[in-house]
Amino acid sequence: xxxxxxxxxxxxxxxxxxxxxxxxxxxxxxxxxxxxxxxxxxxxxxxxxxxxxxxxxxxxxxxxxxxxxxxxxxxxxxxxxxxxxxxxxxxxxxxxxxxxxxxxxxxxxxxxxxxxxxxxxxxxxxxxxxxxxxxxxxxxxxxxxxxxxxxxxxxxxxxxxxxxxxxxxxxxxxxxxxxxxxxxxxxxxxxxxxxxxxxxxxxxxxxxxxxxxxxxxxxxxxxxxxxxxxxxxxxxxxxxxxxxxxxxxxxxxxxxxxxxxxxxxxxxxxxxxxxxxxxxxxxxxxxxxxxxxxxxxxxxxxxxxxxxxxxxxxxxxxxxxxxxxxxxxxxxxxxxxxxxxxxxxxxxxxxxxxxxxxxxxxxxxxxxxxxxxxxxxxxxxxxxxxxxxxxxxxxxxxxxxxxxxxxxxxxx
Amino acid sequence: xxxxxxxxxxxxxxxxxxxxxxxxxxxxxxxxxxxxxxxxxxxxxxxxxxxxxxxxxxxxxxxxxxxxxxxxxxxxxxxxxxxxxxxxxxxxxxxxxxxxxxxxxxxxxxxxxxxxxxxxxxxxxxxxxxxxxxxxxxxxxxxxxxxxxxxxxxxxx
Numbered sequence: 001x002x003x004x005x006x007x008x009x010x011x012x013x014x015x016x017x018x019x020x021x022x023x024x025x026x027x028x029x030x031x032x033x034x035x036x037x038x039x040x041x042x043x044x045x046x047x048x049x050x051x052x053x054x055x056x057x058x059x060x061x062x063x064x065x066x067x068x069x070x071x072x073x074x075x076x077x078x079x080x081x082x083x084x085x086x087x088x089x090x091x092x093x094x095x096x097x098x099x100x101x102x103x104x105x106x107x108x109x110x111x112x113x114x115x116x117x118x119x120x121x122x123x124x125x126x127x128x129x130x131x132x133x134x135x136x137x138x139x140x141x142x143x144x145x146x147x148x149x150x151x152x153x154x155x156x157x158x159x160x161x162x163x164x165x166x167x168x169x170x171x172x173x174x175x176x177x178x179x180x181x182x183x184x185x186x187x188x189x190x191x192x193x194x195x196x197x198x199x200x201x202x203x204x205x206x207x208x209x210x211x212x213x214x215x216x217x218x219x220x221x222x223x224x225x226x227x228x229x230x231x232x233x234x235x236x237x238x239x240x241x242x243x244x245x246x247x248x249x250x251x252x253x254x255x256x257x258x259x260x261x262x263x264x265x266x267x268x269x270x271x272x273x274x275x276x277x278x279x280x281x282x283x284x285x286x287x288x289x290x291x292x293x294x295x296x297x298x299x300x301x302x303x304x305x306x307x308x309x310x311x312x313x314x315x316x317x318x319x320x321x322x323x324x325x326x327x328x329x330x331x332x333x334x335x336x337x338x339x340x341x342x343x344x345x346x347x348x349x350x351x352x353x354x355x356x357x358x359x360x361x362x363x364x365x366x367x368x369x370x371x372x373x374x375x376x377x378x379x380x381x382x383x384x385x386x387x388x389x390x391x392x393x394x395x396x397x398x399x400x401x402x403x404x405x406x407x408x409x410x411x412x
Numbered sequence: 413x414x415x416x417x418x419x420x421x422x423x424x425x426x427x428x429x430x431x432x433x434x435x436x437x438x439x440x441x442x443x444x445x446x447x448x449x450x451x452x453x454x455x456x457x458x459x460x461x462x463x464x465x466x467x468x469x470x471x472x473x474x475x476x477x478x479x480x481x482x483x484x485x486x487x488x489x490x491x492x493x494x495x496x497x498x499x500x501x502x503x504x505x506x507x508x509x510x511x512x513x514x515x516x517x518x519x520x521x522x523x524x525x526x527x528x529x530x531x532x533x534x535x536x537x538x539x540x541x542x543x544x545x546x547x548x549x550x551x552x553x554x555x556x557x558x559x560x561x562x563x564x565x566x567x568x569x
Binding site (some may be wrong): 023036037038040042047048049066071073074076077118119120121123134135136137138139140142143146147151153186189219221252274275361362363382383385387389394 | 498
């Protein structure tokens, strides 16, 4: 019997074949703990009575949600993290480098075939390089810190096959939003999403990252792409036989197969306040916009900033619109400075902020009030996510975000 | 015997406990804000032994363990839903709070109904009818039986 990609990754790690439903204990290659969860994970680790961290070099602490601190107790989280790192010999600490999910691959940690867990639901992002990664709570993280392993249930897999060439104004964000709309917010719960086809093969790793990142919005345990030469370039590893073997077998068994023609995709938004409330942008004519947010672990990469800059070049955001741009990492910020992207965005009237989670988690600058509308490139439009529970959040691609900022209403 | 508090489908963790309260140092300080955007009276009205009954995909969204933790801290005996988001489900077991899948209960109970749960037998009694609920995988039941992952790992060390 053939295997899906996630079954192969898990099977390789445990040293025997696995099938969906099997409960197996896996060695953990990477643990990511973000600043929100640090004090809680540390407390649970101590309550469990561990005296040492099993694999300190596999642990990465990243401060991003609370950066820079905006409320009086935020900086305590950094201190607790620093003390924990010092005490247990954890060297991988990123204090100001950017968003955890960007850094876990960008800074060279997670590679194809790895297994990673993080204290944030968007840990699924590392599926973009062909890793199995998913979010867990802080108590489980404390358990991994002490033991170096975790039990998991091998998920079933939904195959998503996309072939053809995307229309020019459509990005991978529009694709994943449409898939979430079709599957619903719970349609892939407990399952792996495996993205295949000529359209995803043609995509950059950055574009794939957007899709892996949002897999959890359909409830998925992970969202994976088979690694290819582009993946290896990004991860700075050779494209050898071990990497080539990380793909699903032709006779793999899927719980469901979704097939799409790339030419059929159109720009869409996830409308308030559900991630699966997907509508074509063409049906949202006349929706006035107060703010636009370009950033987050979903769409804060260099290609996203460049896409927006190409649209905003020589233009200006509408007078009543605040457009906030938050690069996902310090590296991206630097590259966007060097190639002139930041200058174009600045000249167009954008507010450029320091790398971090920023507005996406409702903690950074740009909090909104009742009945205000924000077009945002991040991953969640839940009630109260970016301000009051009456803020209307429309999730969209960087193309839609930039065009809407100029028009002052939702357009693409 | 406890009262039923009902919630719709796709209740996300931001709705259970919003992110602005996650900086509070303890779960006890967070718990008064539970379900604030959906039912601002919930934290005042709920009593130990009461139940949360929900439609599909309860606890979707973020990985915040504070979501099941505030429910447990308020004394919620169990969450019974048609289905759960996976991180919320694991987190609940790990902190020792029962999460029970029942495809039928949501459609038959009303807000404020009395309900009884017998975990060992896997049955729920309400309105004179008995309903069976889905059993946990053995690994999870073991963790739950020991009162959560901390107690479970303490036993191994």
